[in-house]
Amino acid sequence: MPQGRVLTVPDDGLSTRQRRNRPLLVVHTGEMKGKSTAAFGTALRAWNQGWSIGVFQFVKSAKWKVGEEEAFKALHRVHVETGAGGPVEWHKMGEGWSWARKKGTEEDHAAAAAEGWAEIRRRLAAEAHDLYVLDEFTYPMKWGWVDVAEVVSVLTSRPGRQHVIITGREAAPELIEAADLVMETRKIKHPMDAGQKGQRGIEW
Amino acid sequence: MPQGRVLTVPDDGLSTRQRRNRPLLVVHTGEMKGKSTAAFGTALRAWNQGWSIGVFQFVKSAKWKVGEEEAFKALHRVHVETGAGGPVEWHKMGEGWSWARKKGTEEDHAAAAAEGWAEIRRRLAAEAHDLYVLDEFTYPMKWGWVDVAEVVSVLTSRPGRQHVIITGREAAPELIEAADLVMETRKIKHPMDAGQKGQRGIEW
Numbered sequence: 001m002p003q004g005r006v007l008t009v010p011d012d013g014l015s016t017r018q019r020r021n022r023p024l025l026v027v028h029t030g031e032m033k034g035k036s037t038a039a040f041g042t043a044l045r046a047w048n049q050g051w052s053i054g055v056f057q058f059v060k061s062a063k064w065k066v067g068e069e070e071a072f073k074a075l076h077r078v079h080v081e082t083g084a085g086g087p088v089e090w091h092k093m094g095e096g097w098s099w100a101r102k103k104g105t106e107e108d109h110a111a112a113a114a115e116g117w118a119e120i121r122r123r124l125a126a127e128a129h130d131l132y133v134l135d136e137f138t139y140p141m142k143w144g145w146v147d148v149a150e151v152v153s154v155l156t157s158r159p160g161r162q163h164v165i166i167t168g169r170e171a172a173p174e175l176i177e178a179a180d181l182v183m184e185t186r187k188i189k190h191p192m193d194a195g196q197k198g199q200r201g202i203e204w
Numbered sequence: 205m206p207q208g209r210v211l212t213v214p215d216d217g218l219s220t221r222q223r224r225n226r227p228l229l230v231v232h233t234g235e236m237k238g239k240s241t242a243a244f245g246t247a248l249r250a251w252n253q254g255w256s257i258g259v260f261q262f263v264k265s266a267k268w269k270v271g272e273e274e275a276f277k278a279l280h281r282v283h284v285e286t287g288a289g290g291p292v293e294w295h296k297m298g299e300g301w302s303w304a305r306k307k308g309t310e311e312d313h314a315a316a317a318a319e320g321w322a323e324i325r326r327r328l329a330a331e332a333h334d335l336y337v338l339d340e341f342t343y344p345m346k347w348g349w350v351d352v353a354e355v356v357s358v359l360t361s362r363p364g365r366q367h368v369i370i371t372g373r374e375a376a377p378e379l380i381e382a383a384d385l386v387m388e389t390r391k392i393k394h395p396m397d398a399g400q401k402g403q404r405g406i407e408w
Binding site for chain 2: 009010012016020021022024026027028029030032033034036037038039040041042044045046047048049051065066067068070071072074075077078084085130131163176179180181182183184185186187188189190191194195196197198199200201202203204
């Protein structure tokens with residue numbers, strides 16, 4: 001964890017407190033596992049602050065990553081029932097976005113990704129959440145399913161105090177340029193190298 | 205996320221299933237934020253599998269990282285009340301370990317760290333948990349508060365199917381050598397570089 005001393009004090013007319021509370025655009029990229037799990041670990045902190053959290057998973061299969069989804073649904077129910085923490089909305093492309101009338105098919109991932117981004121754009125304009133997790137969103141950007149320049153433009157001009165975390169490999173250079181914080185996960189060692197496949201409770 | 209094809213199939217006499225379910229020793233190291241949050245993100249998956257989780261935070265201050273602690277305490281209560289997920293125990297060095305009779309003072313961090321490790325060793329021998337998160341445990345190792353060779357020996361000979369995740373900077377080479385999976389977080393960009401300090405909901 002970085003200690004509390006900053007390297008430079010910018011001449012931006014902001015107080016330390018104002019600067020501290022600026023909303024962040026965060027990117028978790030790199031080849032190794034840890035990108036999504038670190039985003040959801042951060043979301044635990046946001047939950048404890050009572051923030052509204054919106055998770056949008058751009059994954060193809062509805063079966064992926066159910067562990068963190070179930071845990072956050074439980075935390076959402078804790079919020080509703082006791083008032084502790086914050087509300088959590090969880091949306092997955094793989095099963096068709098929950099707000100969409102038509103459920104996705106194998107063939108229209110590009111359309112589904114564009115629809116997901118359109119919804120996120122609407123929510124950003126409405127300041128719907130305090131923290132957005134756009135999980136695996138680098139891939140729709142990479143594959144041209146959404147326009148990188150438009151995404152970056154919407155993200156950098158978002159109103160209010162909305163934090164956004166984007167995860168996935170091969171983040172676009174324009175996204176990295178626009179981000180406040182970019183963390184890369186690097187592999188030093190992986191069990192797959194020794195012939196061991198992923199297992200429940202660890203990988204999902 | 206690594207895809208399901210392994211690079212080598214070891215001649216270890218194990219079936220794919222046996223090999224898949226081998227317990228992992230995982231290290232999250234590196235200079236950048238994401239080490240602890242990724243460990244707690246993984247713990248969400250373990251919780252959803254109904255695993256018993258033991259968290260041991262080797263932090264000096266009892267005030268650090270309350271966000272994830274509160275969230276997992278809520279998930280533990282969900283488990284107790286509804287049977288969903290698994291039980292979570294959370295112990296912090298900074299406020300004196302919960303099982304210790306004497307509360308820690310500023311002066312005896314080394315003794316407190318050794319006492320924490322002794323308890324973890326007892327629990328590993330008793331197969332008390334399915335997943336252990338030893339948060340910031342690289343520092344007691346680095347500072348000589350626990351013996352690196354003994355720690356590695358105990359971890360590599362632990363019985364049963366107990367997963368262990370250790371986080372912190374500057375992991376000992378012997379620990380990395382012994383680990384099955386080592387993830388390093390690398391900084392590409394941090395708001396501190398632009399004069400912005402850490403903020404609630406993101407850093408704690």
